[in-house]
Amino acid sequence: MSSPKRAVVVPGDVLDGEGLKPGVGTFSEGGQIYASLLGIKRERDGYVDVVPVGGRYIPREGDLVIGKVIDLGPSHWLVDLNGPHPSPLRVNEVPWKVDFGDTARYLDVEDAVLVKIISLDETKRVIITMKDRSTRKLTQGRIVEISHARVPRVIGNQGSMISLIEDFTDTRMFVGQNGRIWIDGEIDDVVHAVTAIEMIESDAHVHGLTDAVRDFLETTYGKAE
């Protein structure tokens, strides 16, 4: 039985990928492509993929993610990325000159950091950096966690959803690929921004999601000029 073009597929489902190559979330056996993940089948650029709908965040090279410092050593910090394993952030990957044993002065347990995944080695060990231009320590604001699978929805087309929320609530937001979202602003505004994110995360407003979020924001803040 083959699957239609847009469908939820489960591991082991045959993917009708006529002339397509097996992509993410798939495997091939005996010339046939199968889903290896629960997700949504997608055909794009000559590949058939399965876009995951849930589960844990799995780190990918190039992702910008929000990490939480959970431990430290004399020349590294251990950062939880919401993925399978915490990753060491080494002193040579931060923008500061850190003396041996002086790590706590720069980042401490419970601190939040915006880091970039530079690479994964052959055993999936994750190398992260804070030397990239877009990375930094997050010193104020609030962090909420959503499923990593919902990240595209929170961002919206070309960032449309996130700028809608930022504009109304007068907050600054950053959405990590690992499902952690940082929001900074006046405390009441942050609360409203979180409510908007929760609307997006729940499945209550699938159709007209943007309108529902705008309605909520307009009710709270009045219509945009």
Added chain:
Amino acid sequence: MVEVVHELTRTHIQRLAEMGKRIDGRDLEEHRPLTVEKGYIESAEGSARVHLGATDLLVGVKMELGSPYADRPESGVLIVVAELRPGASPTFELGPPKPPAIELARVVDRGIRSTDTVDVSKLGIEPGEKVWLLFVDIHILDYEGNLFDAGNYAALAALMNTTIPNATKLGEGKDAPLEVKHQPISVTAAKIGETIFIDPSLEEERIADARLTVVTDEKGHIRAMQKGLTGSFTVDEVNQVVALSQKIGKEIRKTIAEA
């Protein structure tokens, strides 16, 4: 296993608390939605499943024949056990019950025992030889905070739903409903900074300074208490929590009775 909380989350919750607000938008005296389903497990003599917000737990009451305690040869035996099953939280681990599970079982037990909710003297069969053992097993399915209250509600609801298996297990007489004489209700408050609120969620529980559980009966009398965590309460604050427990307990008692 300990979960590290974001410093930013901690500060955010603390700042909200200073303003008398909560992270999920609830009022300070507002508990999460409570649903009680009695008779969920047919293999138990009594049972109830309770959702308190996203906290989800199940209590099963089992009645078995056994020996009485030497000092109370005519009475049945009430035993409350709690299991923090590792499926319910990434912080729960396999292995024998650890202090948090034992504290939970004992606090739930205390509310039931001190009120004589179940009259164990009526559960004797042959003095010194054979009595009913009444096991109240608390099984956590999903841990999202405040197990003390959810456990108390489910235990009471399960007892109200219990049938003494006279015919099936003893072979004498007819199965009969277990008499539940009182309805002790637990209300737990947490304190962050100077702010006190009830029914802490997981996020709130993780950063709370102090916690106080007060169990009241239908007359509003205090029947069990337990203070937890490293912070402190003033006498006035304790009185405030007692008053809250009386008030909110009344409403919850009704919900459980009607379930």
Added chain:
Amino acid sequence: MAETPKLIDSKGKRLDGRKANELRPLTIEAGTLKRADGSAYLEWGNNKVMAAVYGPRECHPRHMAHPARALVRVTYNMASFSVGDRKRPGPDRRSTEISKVTSEAFASVVFLEQFPRSSIDVFVEILQADAGTRVAALTAVAVALADAGIPMKSLLAGVAFGKIGGTVVLDLGKDEDNYGEADVPLAIIPRTEEIVLLQMDGDLTAKEFQKGMKMAIAAAKEIYEVQKDALKRRYAVSVEALEAEEGAEEELKEETVEEEA
């Protein structure tokens, strides 16, 4: 010892009215727990089962971690109130054995090499036990693993067959299990019909075994449909969301084109 009840009548009808190759009613719901990475709740006959998956995550204790692949650990547990006589909490020899063979069954379908040094921990709770709890657990675990986004070659379907009153039947009920002559719990990959868990006790001829296997494989495909349906129901709304998003994308394109024109 009580007298053995008549488990099957001359017309091939069983105590609960089922035919020889008929399953007890089965319902599954995916994603029932909030904390777990994946979960499933299942009712099968009078069995009530909850499965929770955590992982892939850091493997504890560390010395059990494999440098090149993930470890799948299924812990099967019966709630103390799940059976007639209260079960003492904690693992016993039976649950330890079931946990081991179930873990091995799933290790055969999970793409373990994608998660070096990790563990995929599965906790399955029998909340109410009828007969066939291990295959009910297995069927629930497969759905919970998929719900947790764990990559697999396939779902597994658990099913048992046995023999009552000299007749080979599917999916033994409680009395059939107590008084029957054989019980064969299985885990099957529905698509390839491979067997990844097999236990047996009792007395069967080779012919009876072959007959039972045929029934079990047909049943596994039936069970597989219920599993798939549970997962697809849970995420049907995600498809709509994706379509809505893409719709918006296309609208946006059209608008841009109009502006340019």
